[in-house]
Amino acid sequence: MARARLIGAPTRGTTNPNRLRRIDRWLTTSYEVSGVLSSAADPLVVDLGYGASPVTTVELARRLGARYPGVRVLGLELDPERVAAAAGAADPPRLDFRRGGFELAGTRPLLVRAFNVLRQYAEADVAPSWAVMLSGIAPGGLLVEGTCDELGRLCSWVTVGHDGPRTLTLSCRVSTLDRPSTVAERLPKALIHRNVGGERVHEFLSTLDDCWAVAAPFGAYGRKARWTESIRLLAERGWPIRGRRDRWRLGELTVPWHSVAPSGS
Secondary structure, X not given: OOOOOOOOOOOOOXXXXXXXXXXXXXXXXXXXXXXXXXXXXXXXXXXXOOOOOOHHHHHHHHHHHXXXXXXXXXXXXXXXXXXXXHHHHOEOOOEEEEEOOOOHHHOOOOEEEEEOOHHHOOHHHHHHHHHHHHHHOOOOOEEEEEEEOOOOOEEEEEEEEOOEEEEEEEEEOHHHOOOXXXXXXXXXXXXXXXXXXXXXXXXXXXXXXXXXXXXXXXHHHOHHHHHHHHHHHHHHOOOOOEOOHHHHOOOEEEEEHHHOOOOOO
């Protein structure tokens, strides 16, 4: 079989242990992901662009493995030196590493995590990059593409199926949050330049900030209480919030993609 042509550009490669703990927690507890992985005979998950260290891929394999014992995780990097450096952490078939990019090294995973990969790309490259990855994902599978800060305190991601983008999730460490719109600096590439007047995501974040201000008295019961009340107020104002209150208390907020999608999309 001919080797798939590598597609993509190398990332900076910076990472830290537990940087992706928030997305990992969502992946291991989400009903959407459970529907993809729980019924599969041989569930393969690709971690695309893990960086100079394989630590976050190792953490993903451990966390997913505890929830889905038969899952296999494959870390992909374009840089052969990064792949070679990760070899010592491999534990096939549970965890392995290989050269690969958006073409997913010719594999057919059910789930792809692509974090901090598209930040260096132009906004116009996002949809084509999604399309290339989705062409390699098995039917019914899911792409989770997003970004986070260096310590993993501010995160956001888009879930994308073969039918297109589905949801946007914000996840933050509420105890260190100044205001919700701080996460704007870590929006996915498809939205980060759209946080301006006239765009839905700007209206979303501005309204969330306003709800955060109104919920200030709840801060007496802790930041989580204030965050939870902010989301309740947001829903009261007509925003289509997904998920239950227990997810909100984790610092998560999910909305349908159509409610924040860029104008003209």
